[in-house]
Amino acid sequence: xxxxxxxxxxxxxxxxxxxxxxxxxxxxxxxxxxxxxxxxxxxxxxxxxxxxxxxxxxxxxxxxxxxxxxxxxxxxxxxxxxxxxxxxxxxxxxxxxxxxxxxxxxxxxxxxxxxxxxxxxxxxxxxxxxxxxxxxxxxxxxxxxxxxxxxxxx
Amino acid sequence: xxxxxxxxxxxxxxxxxxxxxxxxxxxxxxxxxxxxxxxxxxxxxxxxxxxxxxxxxxxxxxxxxxxxxxxxxxxxxxxxxxxxxxxxxxxxxxxxxxxxxxxxxxxxxxxxxxxxxxxxxxxxxxxxxxxxxxxxxxxxxxxxxxxxxxxxxx
DNA sequence: CTTAGTGCAAACCGTTTGCAAATGC
DNA sequence: GCATTTGCAAACGGTTTGCACTAAG
Numbered sequence: 001x002x003x004x005x006x007x008x009x010x011x012x013x014x015x016x017x018x019x020x021x022x023x024x025x026x027x028x029x030x031x032x033x034x035x036x037x038x039x040x041x042x043x044x045x046x047x048x049x050x051x052x053x054x055x056x057x058x059x060x061x062x063x064x065x066x067x068x069x070x071x072x073x074x075x076x077x078x079x080x081x082x083x084x085x086x087x088x089x090x091x092x093x094x095x096x097x098x099x100x101x102x103x104x105x106x107x108x109x110x111x112x113x114x115x116x117x118x119x120x121x122x123x124x125x126x127x128x129x130x131x132x133x134x135x136x137x138x139x140x141x142x143x144x145x146x147x148x149x150x151x152x153x154x
Numbered sequence: 155x156x157x158x159x160x161x162x163x164x165x166x167x168x169x170x171x172x173x174x175x176x177x178x179x180x181x182x183x184x185x186x187x188x189x190x191x192x193x194x195x196x197x198x199x200x201x202x203x204x205x206x207x208x209x210x211x212x213x214x215x216x217x218x219x220x221x222x223x224x225x226x227x228x229x230x231x232x233x234x235x236x237x238x239x240x241x242x243x244x245x246x247x248x249x250x251x252x253x254x255x256x257x258x259x260x261x262x263x264x265x266x267x268x269x270x271x272x273x274x275x276x277x278x279x280x281x282x283x284x285x286x287x288x289x290x291x292x293x294x295x296x297x298x299x300x301x302x303x304x305x306x307x308x
Numbered sequence: 309c310t311t312a313g314t315g316c317a318a319a320c321c322g323t324t325t326g327c328a329a330a331t332g333c
Numbered sequence: 334g335c336a337t338t339t340g341c342a343a344a345c346g347g348t349t350t351g352c353a354c355t356a357a358g
Contacts, residue, residue, distance in 0.1 A: 018332050018337060039322085054340040059323065079233065079322060079347095095278050104276050111268050115287055118260050123292030124249050131285045133269055138277030172312055172357050193347085208315040213348070233322095233347060 004031050004070050004087055011068035022053050026061040027070075036074055036082040036103060076101075076132070093131040099140035158185050158224050158241055165222035176207050180215040181224070190228055190236040190257060230255075230286070247285040253294035 008027050012019055029045045030037065037045075043058050062083055065071045072086040076096055093111075095104040111131070119126045136144070162181050166173050183199045184191065191199075197212050216237055219225045226240040230250055247265075249258040265285070273280045290298070 016337090020332070020338065022339075052340080056324080056341080057339065060338085081322085095273065095276060097278075098281065104278065106272050106276075108268055108272060111265055114262055114265050114268070118262060119249065119287060119289065122249060122258050122260075123295070124251075124258065124287070125290045125295060126287050127252065127289040129285075129287045132283060133273060133278070133280050134282040134284070135273065135278055135280040141277070141279060170312090174313065174357070176314075206315080210316080210349080211314065214313085235348085 007070060007087065008065065008068050011064070015067075017064070022050070022057050023061050023064065025050055025053065026058060027065055030062070030065060030071065030083065031085075036076075036084045038080045038082045040080070042083075075130075076103075077134070093133075095133045095135070095137070097137035097140055098134055099136055099143075102137050102139070104137065161224060161241065162219065162222050165218070169221075171218070176204070176211050177215050177218070179204055179207065180212060181219060184216070184219060184225065184237065185239075190230075190238045192234045192236050194234070196237075229284075230257075231288070247287075249287045249289070249291070251291035251294055252288055253290055253297075256291050256293075258291065 005024070005027060008023075009019055011017075012023070026042065026046055029042060029049070033042070033045065039055075039058050039062065042062070043053075043055055046053050046058060062071060066073060066083070066086075070085070070087045071083040072089075074082045074084050074094075076082065076094075077098070090107075092105040092107040095106060097103070115126065115129060118124075159178070159181060162177075163173055166177070180196065180200055183196060183203070187196070187199065193209075193212050193216065196216070197207075197209055200207050200212060216225060220227060220237070220240075224239070224241045225237040226243075228236045228238050228248075230236065230248075231252065244261075246259040246261040249260060251257070269280065269283060272278075
């Protein structure tokens with residue numbers, strides 16, 4: 001349980017920042033939310049519990065949660081920033097369905113190794129990487145195949 | 155030579171669009187420019203030859219050039235859209251230096267094959283992908299190592 | 309002469325910032 | 334009390350759009 005909260009509070013103390021109700025609430029909501037939440041989604045969820053919290057605070061607090069090592073920033077097709085859990089959720093890459101916006105996480109040690117090889121060849125020191133495969137997930141492929149139940153006039 | 159221009163003009167005719175001086179100029183500038191140009195850079199280059207051309211026209215025309223299969227959209231760290239040549243410039247991925255914003259293009263058939271394998275495993279149909287390795291290029295690593303020539307007071 | 313293209317200014321959208329009021333320590 | 338945080342509104346930066354005007358076919 002509250003492990004993340006402890007990490008967050010330690011991070012705040014360590015950097016001389018204050019523990020506030022808003023920050024705790026935003027962390028709670030983020031922890032309870034699976035997957036890849038956008039700032040807007042977080043905002044909506046937070047608002048349900050405390051309508052007085054502002055958009056700005058979500059942005060600022062997510063940066064802190066990220067600094068504490070609890071969240072990781074992810075960018076997909078649209079410009080929006082999304083966050084996924086970083087704590088006990090090791091690195092992986094994504095298959096992104098452009099139909100339903102669904103996400104499948106994958107991890108390939110082979111690809112990771114090949115990346116290192118390539119970097120070595122160019123004397124390039126990798127700090128981070130982003131590997132995204134865009135396409136159609138199996139569900140959406142089937143949906144596309146299924147005959148549309150619309151009238152001839154549709 | 156003018157192969158791209160021909161392709162572009164054909165594309166315009168085929169889609170019932172008009173050939174204009176601005177479009178030709180923007181294509182010319184793009185063709186002559188190596189690497190990964192931002193819209194802003196193109197705008198500056200185009201302005202030199204015809205200061206009356208507007209920003210909007212660059213945006214709109216680059217979309218057309220892309221549709222014609224001559225340009226490919228690339229996104230890096232900053233939000234800006236950049237374009238690289240698509241015609242006779244096969245698919246590749248990028249090493250991106252976060253110090254100097256330099257780019258190294260790479261292509262790994264092994265990684266491409268592994269991607270296919272992963273997609274197959276999930277019954278996912280890949281349409282496109284983006285694979286970017288961020289880090290420090292060899293030049294910037296050396297620059298960082300070099301003793302700074304600043305005074306003790308610096 | 310009709311339809312599409314242009315340039316400008318304004319709108320847009322996600323994100324950031326300046327600021328006075330509020331709050332943690 | 335002092336410094337930090339908050340929420341708001343305004344600013345921002347890249348991109349898009351509405352519109353009267355111009356030009357291609």
